[in-house]
Amino acid sequence: MAGSTDRRTLRRERTRARIMEAAQVLISERGFHDVGVLEITEAADIGTGTFYNYFPSRDELLAAVAEESMEQVGAALDRHLSVLDDPAETYAGSLRHLVLHALTDRVWGGLFVQMGAAHPALMRTMGRRCRRDLVRGIEAGRFMIEDVDLAVNCTFGALVSALQGELNDEHPGRCDKLFARAMLRMVGVTHDDATEVTNRPLPTLSA
Amino acid sequence: MAGSTDRRTLRRERTRARIMEAAQVLISERGFHDVGVLEITEAADIGTGTFYNYFPSRDELLAAVAEESMEQVGAALDRHLSVLDDPAETYAGSLRHLVLHALTDRVWGGLFVQMGAAHPALMRTMGRRCRRDLVRGIEAGRFMIEDVDLAVNCTFGALVSALQGELNDEHPGRCDKLFARAMLRMVGVTHDDATEVTNRPLPTLSA
Missing domain, CATH: 1.10.357.10 (Tetracycline Repressor, domain 2)
Incomplete structure (x- = not known):
């Protein structure tokens, strides 16, 4: 049981890191203004629904990055x-x-x-x-x-x-x-x- | 004739200055990203058609400002x-x-x-x-x-x-x-x- 929780935590951390990384690359290229959730999820290869499991909004992700x-x-x-x-x-x-x-x-x-x-x-x-x-x-x-x-x-x-x-x-x-x-x-x-x-x-x- | 040309030139200069001023105020408040032609023409109290008699595009106005x-x-x-x-x-x-x-x-x-x-x-x-x-x-x-x-x-x-x-x-x-x-x-x-x-x-x- 503990193992499965650990794996879940690890997976969550990895997905979060992937979103953060994708956002970092996009902001770095274009600035904070021109980066939308759709581009981030595409770059991170995740669904929009998944995105909102990690960050309540685009702005909160950008602030976290x-x-x-x-x-x-x-x-x-x-x-x-x-x-x-x-x-x-x-x-x-x-x-x-x-x-x-x-x-x-x-x-x-x-x-x-x-x-x-x-x-x-x-x-x-x-x-x-x-x-x-x-x-x-x-x-x-x-x-x-x-x-x-x-x-x-x-x-x-x-x-x-x-x-x-x-x-x-x-x-x-x-x-x-x-x-x-x-x-x-x-x-x-x-x-x-x-x-x-x-x-x-x-x-x-x-x- | 010369007088009427002068008046026309003067009027053109005034309208151009009004557009420039309106844009300056808007950029100053919000930055270059968030200023559109419509807001500028509204603030300058001129029509969109008039705007394009003075500047070929939003970007050229912003550059001129x-x-x-x-x-x-x-x-x-x-x-x-x-x-x-x-x-x-x-x-x-x-x-x-x-x-x-x-x-x-x-x-x-x-x-x-x-x-x-x-x-x-x-x-x-x-x-x-x-x-x-x-x-x-x-x-x-x-x-x-x-x-x-x-x-x-x-x-x-x-x-x-x-x-x-x-x-x-x-x-x-x-x-x-x-x-x-x-x-x-x-x-x-x-x-x-x-x-x-x-x-x-x-x-x-x-x-």
Whole structure:
């Protein structure tokens, strides 16, 4: 009996993941506006009825895709970057990883760009972590920031825009270091110091 | 005869301006996706047939709104800011004016935010001017920028995001100086120098 429940749970999880993945690809290509339930179910190869067993509506699925995709990466950053002693390294390293992840996992990158800096899910997942790292940096005397909320907005606005530029480029470069350096300077770290911080080896996110 | 032609030209210009204005308000409120010809003609109080005498399609109107609204402000910045001796003051002053204009003219501000940093019309109008100012600053030894395109993208991404934050705020502050200071630091100006530059009186855009 337990085995059959497990199998059912596993099957449910797999179907849910398939819907999420299909939606992620479609949003990544076209944005949140132009993705309908029918296209998602076709891409995931499931019936419309099945869809509604998992998500009450298109909007709730899109919200779940946005939230979960970001939270997953945010949690990995917490495990490997937030533990560093230097808040400047945490901030810069997190940004470098976000750039590299977006350029490697193009579906995730497309989703990130389509969300845009002001998406509530982005602010809830990445924004609050960035805010925490910036406050840590201010308290440690590492950053010079007059308005933390403005700095968070500028960081993610710049990140979305930088990624948009790279993803549209036929030969995107590895702009992670340059981007992190520009952001460190923005929050008040000197150019030389920012260069030194971004030249430190980047901790990997794998376990 | 000349008088009647003039009157006809004037009337045509007025009708075109009315369509543009109506579209600007609608885009500003809802974004480019959700604005149809019918709503625009209703808001402008003209017939659908009249609409197509002015614009071949909805998309061409939206493109014209984006391009002309930005170009108008860009040209004003050219006249009053590009003439300054210090490229840092041109860059910072232009950004301050864009922030102030967006917070004063909410329709224009909404349009700017809805366009987003990667909109081709924004890059053609504002992006190229920003690029020019940054290159001037590099040549003058005023800025420290490794990748100019990245710096342009970051500037406008941060600007859109900062404005989005302010426009959603019930009590938006005058963040123009803080924003310009952060951007100056981003392009390699020291904190103290950036503070001095943004404390200089801002040239007005009026004639």
